[in-house]
Amino acid sequence: MTHKLAFIGFGTVGQGLAEILRDKGDFLRRSLGFEAQVVAVSDMLKGAVYHPDGLDVAALLQAVQTTGKLDAYPDTPGLQRGWDSFKTIRDTNADTIVEVSYTDIKTGQPAIDHCRAAFESGKNVVMSNKGPVALAYKELSALAEANGVRWGFEGTVMSGTPAIRMPLTSLAGNDIREVRGILNGTTNYILTKMEEGLTYEAALKQAQELGYAEADPTADVEGYDALGKVVILANVVMNAPLTKDQVACRGISHLTPADIAQAKAEGKRWKLIGRVKKEGDRVVASVGPEMVPLTDPLAGIMGATNAITYECDLAGPITLVGAGAGRTETGFSLLIDLINIQRGNI
CATH class of the missing domain: 3.30.360.10 (Dihydrodipicolinate Reductase; domain 2)
Structure with a gap:
């Protein structure tokens, strides 16, 4: 079954995961039976796009890497633009929210509220953002469990190295x-x-x-x-x-x-x-x-x-x-969380 993803944030780490999905999608499908479909991206600086039938990952990357904005993503019938992070979390048909907004280790926001909104909407979250795990682990893990969804955060400690x-x-x-x-x-x-x-x-x-x-x-x-x-x-x-x-x-x-x-x-x-x-x-x-x-x-x-x-x-x-950091390494940390959600593993 296709795993539908909505990205909150599309900076270095989000693009790292998107590049992996673009470059290794066929390999992941053949070897692991894992197929991901990006349906939405919402970034406070780059803009937002959503299509329930999926977005073209290569076109997303080309748009932000050539112009810095998602405005350059081509129009297609049914495409929605301009949704903020919370509307993207609550109203898209994503199964999992890829929370890769900026890290605020002092407050954990807005990522803590993004997690709350996702869990209350019945959606999984994967993230590399330390703030919510360091500041609100007990609350958020209980909320995810109460709503029957998963919370993956392998990348918060040593990027793609499985320290957790x-x-x-x-x-x-x-x-x-x-x-x-x-x-x-x-x-x-x-x-x-x-x-x-x-x-x-x-x-x-x-x-x-x-x-x-x-x-x-x-x-x-x-x-x-x-x-x-x-x-x-x-x-x-x-x-x-x-x-x-x-x-x-x-x-x-x-x-x-x-x-x-x-x-x-x-x-x-x-x-x-x-x-x-x-x-x-x-x-x-x-x-x-x-x-x-x-x-x-x-x-x-x-x-x-x-x-x-x-x-x-x-x-x-x-x-x-x-490695404790890196574009591809941290992108991989998000991928392995997604794979383990599909497998039903920790």
């Missing part, structure tokens, strides 16, 4: 006592370059030039991006209802070449570590720079790569390494 689904499925049956990881590629790149001899300021400038860091790098370098991911891991993997205000957080902007030299002299390496740990009957979480022994698998993770270690009572420590 792996512990819930492949590590099921373990008591996971601790989760710790390098959850931000920008800071890991900066620390790698500082170890090569650059100052923090020079390493940050290089990261910005390469597109790893934003013009305002605060969310990355002060640990706030990793903090959101730690809250998600606490709630989803450790089943602990922590909020962001309960997570101690410190970034890397204070580190100096002398700090790097000290770690090297001790056989260690600085990493920004996000950590969730069981201590007795409670769960504590933190984000901060740590000197990690070179014998630790996380110490060998260099550049913009991410990694996460699960301390399991049965399987022992399991470390997962992969």
Whole structure:
């Protein structure tokens, strides 16, 4: 059965998924029996189009990549234009809403309200937006369950690397006592370059030039991006209802070449570590720079790569390494959520 999709937002991540559907649609249909049809796109800057019989994905991509607007999408009989996000969610015939609007980690909006509207309309949601999961996991997961729909958010922690689904499925049956990881590629790149001899300021400038860091790098370098991911891991993997205000957080902007030299002299390496740990009957979480022994698998993770270690009572420590960002990688995270919804899997 064809899986009808409505995109809320059509920036880098949304286009990443659309490109996968355009380029691998036949492969997905033949190998997995998965067939997706995009029926709507609503983007507050690019415009909106809806057709109940489906849109031409290649034409959508061409329109936004050549003109920046959906106005250039060709008119066809029955095409609707100009629907806002909530009308698109409630009134289209989509089975699943692909929520890829901008991330606001402070409020989670408008994505939290998009999720509410979708679930109340009997529609699934897949997303890579951290805000709703970090700030409203308990409420939204209960609302999805009450309405008999699914909520996929694999991409919120490590993009297409299965940092959420792996512990819930492949590590099921373990008591996971601790989760710790390098959850931000920008800071890991900066620390790698500082170890090569650059100052923090020079390493940050290089990261910005390469597109790893934003013009305002605060969310990355002060640990706030990793903090959101730690809250998600606490709630989803450790089943602990922590909020962001309960997570101690410190970034890397204070580190100096002398700090790097000290770690090297001790056989260690600085990493920004996000950590969730069981201590007795409670769960504590933190984000901060740590000197990690070179014998630790996380110490060998260099550049913009991410990694996460699960301390399991049965399987022992399991470390997962992969990309934590990227257009195609995050597009894949949405695809695997869609595939698992079709399969009825977690």
